[in-house]
Amino acid sequence: MLGIVHLSTFIVGAILIVLLPGPNSLYLLAIASKEGIRAGYAAALxxxxxxxxxxxxxxxxAASILHTYPFTFVALKVVGASYLGYxxxxLLIASVHTWQKIHTDPDVNTVKMSKNDKMQSPFRTALxxxxxxxxxxxxxxxxxxxxxxxxxxxxxxxxLVLAIIVQMISFSYLSTLIFSGRKLAGYFSSHYRLSSVAIFSVGCLFLAFGLKLAMSSI
Structure with a gap:
């Protein structure tokens, strides 16, 4: 059908791959828990x-170009690893700010991010x-x-057909993360230490992703 073979196997494989945690899904979960559903869908887009x-x-x-000109891959890898590290x-700085709020204002009812803590343009960052x-x-x-x-x-x-299938699976999964993140936000808003630790953990994972990309090869 449309030049596609073993479609059911492809769908199962695509679902498993989409479910693997990565910097994109972690960023979306973090931004949805901090800034809400609208920001989450901006990141998903x-x-x-x-x-x-x-x-x-x-x-x-493009794949053949990366193989033919390895320096192109190296350049993208360096930039990508640097951005993930950034x-x-x-996120590590944001976790410190969140922890400090526990001591400076122990009676605060919600964890509010300052303008410097907010990630700018969820769409642009995720893209x-x-x-x-x-x-x-x-x-x-x-x-x-x-x-x-x-x-x-x-x-x-x-x-194209395979790409559409993957994107449909991805969108469904990202939507689940968005609403899960929103529920987590309500929980973290009253558990400041846990919120700080969660932000710190995601920050460490982003640094790990950056290191992994920096050490990768074609």
Whole structure:
């Protein structure tokens, strides 16, 4: 059908891959718990847009360019790792600010972020996280190509259909994270130490993701 083989296997594999924790899903969960559903969906739109651009780049041959010109991969890797590290440091600083509020204002009823603590433009941040991951292009190519019939009359159409399926699965999962994050916000607003520890943990994970990307190879 449309040059696609083993569609049910692809769907199961796509679900499992989408469920794997990564910087995008962690960022969305954090932003939804801090700034609400609207900001969460802005971040989700950034993730979907970024992934769509990477899928399109894959279809147009970006993967072969990364292989042919390794310095391109290295440059993207350095920038991506640096950006993830930057976000991780911002989250660590935010966790310290949250912890300090416990001692400076123990009677406060809600944890409010200052303007400096807020992540600017959830859409732009999520989009940047997606695009600064050159490994994603290679992943999309290696995963998608397994389910495209080599005799397909229009492989691009097959890639497009597979991409739409992945994005539908991704959007459903991101929506679940958004509403989960909103519920967590209500809990964290009355448990300041736990909130600080959670923010600190996510910051450390972002630093780990950045380090992992920096040490990766094609």
């Amino acid at each position: 950034g993730i979907i847009t970024g992934d769509s651009i990477l899928i399109l780049a894959t279809v147009l041959g 976000l991780g440091i911002k 940047t996280i997606s695009l600064l991951n050159p490994k994603a292009i290679l992943f999309f190519l290696s995963f998608f190509v397994q389910f495209v019939d080599e005799k397909a009359s229009s492989p691009a159409l097959s890639f």
